[in-house]
Amino acid sequence: MEIRPRNRREFLGSQPDVDFPPIQNGIDYLLSVTLHLTHGDPPAPRDLKYAILHLQAAVEVLLKARLQREHWSQVFKNPGAATRARFESGDFESCTTDAALDRLAGIAGVTIPDKAVKTLGMLTKSRNALQHYGLTTSAPAVEARAAEVLTFLMEFITAELQPDLRTDEEKLVQRDLAVIRSRLGTITSYLKQRHNEIRADLAPVADSVVECPLCAQFAVQVGFPDPQCSFCHMSWVHSHGLLFDYLRAFDRPGLLTGECPKCGQEEMLRQTRVAAAPADPRTLCFGCAASLGPQIATCSDCAAFYEPGEGDLGRCPRCLALP
Incomplete structure (x- = not known):
């Protein structure tokens, strides 16, 4: 009896099809993200790399899945040129993440918090x-x-995607979300531990601690020539x-820079949020940490910020003292 080798078609026929509907596809990316972020302590550079790539992929897939429910043409870069045939074949250029956010807000009525957009x-x-x-970049910042x-x-999946899932899809999604939540809990526990470690040092100077531009944590004390983030260790020369x-x-x-009346450097910034009172922005100098009250003015002579007083004639105290 002659035994013939199996051909490629026979091998392929025995393999399962690749089937990832949009929502399940996005959630699968999230599973990958949480796996990479909890793979080591701390995660290796390669894990952080794929966490970023897969997280961005998840964002795009899940936002566009919600946009697609509004109308399939909205996921096209140019909805006016959309055709059903190209959509079903996947042969089209899709919109950017920014465009998806704009369309979700303007067309689908989905509110995305400003912090999340940033x-x-x-x-x-x-x-x-x-x-x-x-x-x-800094691993803790990632x-x-x-x-x-x-x-x-x-939160987006729960509010915007889950309510319209079929029963069979809902079961799969719930299963995967349970795994993601458990891993996310591990990640957030680490972040809380890190915050607890630095809180004692930053608490006495909370009035001069601002958000880090890299990790967005309140962990950078201003007023130093070489400031550093206590959370992610990003530093500036x-x-x-x-x-x-x-x-x-x-x-x-309202973010406007001006000259500091104390140190003379143009490093004073209006509407700066500080750790002591995030909901109460103030005018703060990044160079010397000088702070002004809620009522400030700009000097008509030197353009420095100052706290206005009766009879100042629109001039800061320094300029008023000049002969």
């Missing part, structure tokens, strides 16, 4: 840098950002560098 934007930048140019995005996505990165990372309304 965090997602920073994740996209990290992923692009990593994939196209290479990325050198973990902190990932935990924020994971927390947002878990000069307070100018910290101020520049802060402005780029936290583009909030």
Whole structure:
């Protein structure tokens, strides 16, 4: 009896098909993210690399899954040129994450918190840098950002995606989400432990502790020529560098720089959030940590910020003292 080797078609016929509907696909990426972030203590650079890449992939898939429910054409880069045939074949260029967020808000009526939008934007930048140019960054910062995005996505899945799932799909999703939640708990426990370690040192100076532009934790004390983040260990060679990165990372309304009336450096920033009172932004100098009250003005002579007083004629105390 002659035994013929099996051909490629026979081998392929014995293998299961690749079947990942959008929501299950996105959740599978999240499983990968949590696995990489809990693989070691601390996670290896390779684990952090794939955590970033897969987290960004999960964001894109899950946001667009919700957008697709509004209408399949909305996931196209140009909805006006969308065709059903191209959609079903997957032969099209999809919209960016930013566009998906805009369409979810403007078309689907889905509210995405501003903090989540900012965090997602920073994740996209990290992923692009990593994939196209290479990325050198702080491991704790990656973990902190990932935990924020994971927390947002878990809430997004629960509120926006789960209610319309079929029963069979719902069971699979619930199973995978239970695994993700357990691993996320491990990650957030680490973050809480790290916060507890630095809290005692930062508490006495909480009025001059700002958010780190890299990890977004309240862990950078201003007023030093070479500031450093106590959480992720990011450091700057000069307070100018910290101020520049802060402005780029936290583009909030009212953020304006001006000259400090105490040290004379143009490193005073309005609407700065500090650890002591995050909900009460103040005007703070990144160079010397001088702080001004809620009522401030700009000197008509030198443009420095100052606290206005009766009879100051629109001039700061320093300029008023000049002959």
